[in-house]
Amino acid sequence: MTAVEFRQFSKRNGDFGISELSFHVETGYITGLIGPNGAGKTTLIRSMMNLVRPDQGEVRMFGLMYKEHEREIKRKIGFVYDEDFFYNHLKVHEMKKIAAAFYPTWNDALFHRYMQQFGIPEGRKVRELSKGMRTKFALAVALSHEPELLIMDEPTSGLDPVFRREVLGLLSEYIGDGKRSVLFSTHISSDLERIADYIVYVQGGKLQFSGAKEDLLDCYVLVKGPLELLHSEKLDVIGLQKNALGFEGLLAKGRYSTDFMLQNHCMVEQPSLDDIMVYTREVR
Numbered sequence: 001m002t003a004v005e006f007r008q009f010s011k012r013n014g015d016f017g018i019s020e021l022s023f024h025v026e027t028g029y030i031t032g033l034i035g036p037n038g039a040g041k042t043t044l045i046r047s048m049m050n051l052v053r054p055d056q057g058e059v060r061m062f063g064l065m066y067k068e069h070e071r072e073i074k075r076k077i078g079f080v081y082d083e084d085f086f087y088n089h090l091k092v093h094e095m096k097k098i099a100a101a102f103y104p105t106w107n108d109a110l111f112h113r114y115m116q117q118f119g120i121p122e123g124r125k126v127r128e129l130s131k132g133m134r135t136k137f138a139l140a141v142a143l144s145h146e147p148e149l150l151i152m153d154e155p156t157s158g159l160d161p162v163f164r165r166e167v168l169g170l171l172s173e174y175i176g177d178g179k180r181s182v183l184f185s186t187h188i189s190s191d192l193e194r195i196a197d198y199i200v201y202v203q204g205g206k207l208q209f210s211g212a213k214e215d216l217l218d219c220y221v222l223v224k225g226p227l228e229l230l231h232s233e234k235l236d237v238i239g240l241q242k243n244a245l246g247f248e249g250l251l252a253k254g255r256y257s258t259d260f261m262l263q264n265h266c267m268v269e270q271p272s273l274d275d276i277m278v279y280t281r282e283v284r
């Protein structure tokens with residue numbers, strides 16, 4: 001089952017373009033959308049909300065098209081994004097009332113439970129909430145209509161590690177029954193290493209990878225070695241960086257043996273998602 005499917009999606013905005021991009025988001029899992037600044041993550045997320053329309057190709061949500069099923073699709077989605085979309089002068093319970101009116105499936109008991117869990121006083125004005133509380137409030141609103149898919153643009157940016165950990169715990173709990181899905185973009189790849197099942201990695205509007213996180217992490221090894229080795233051996237180092245102490249970069253896994261690396265005084269490590277993004281970035 002797929003919660004989201006991009007088919008040959010193309011979109012141009014000035015000199016930035018996404019061209020014939022296809023990927024899908026599996027139902028029942030947490031998918032992380034990663035890529036450097038300006039990669040196109042927000043454009044893709046906005047397309048999932050029908051706030052951006054493709055020039056060509058299509059976006060299917062739960063197998064449905066926005067053209068015919070906008071209301072049905074939107075009701076199945078909880079959306080949290082980094083811009084403020086609340087009326088700041090309202091109190092929490094007043095703002096909640098407005099949001100709740102949009103959703104027939106609104107669960108008020110669940111909302112109150114989140115408010116208690118997050119320590120958000122419902123009589124407080126939205127503008128008086130801290131950034132972290134505001135994110136939690138947005139998350140509570142998004143979750144209280146019990147959506148099938150939670151979409152978030154940078155939900156954990158600007159949150160302290162304790163808040164972040166709490167939000168991540170909530171997401172894992174939320175997908176617990178296997179019928180719900182989460183997709184979120186982030187620059188904090190350690191969050192994804194902790195909880196994501198799948199990764200969609202974009203760069204400059206192009207898809208670099210879409211699949212299980214473990215498969216992406218398994219594609220490469222991070223290698224550090226002496227510069228002399230580069231002269232004597234033709235190593236296909238991805239994102240090669242040199243300094244006075246030696247070289248480092250990625251090697252496609254399976255291309256060189258551990259014995260070879262040991263004999264040549266190379267250190268081989270498991271790369272992080274950050275390492276993969278740094279070393280596979282295209283030089284502009």
Ligand SMILES: Nc1ncnc2c1ncn2[C@@H]1O[C@H](COP(=O)(O)OP(=O)(O)OP(=O)(O)O)[C@@H](O)[C@H]1O
Pocket residue numbers: 013014016035036037038039040041042043044
């Ligand atoms: N409405 C628009 N008009 C013109 N250009 C746009 C528009 N929206 C986005 N862009 C451009 O599209 C590119 C991708 O932007 P987008 O916000 O999707 O990237 P992102 O991966 O979310 O970046 P970041 O991590 O910095 O938030 C950028 O070059 C941006 O300037």
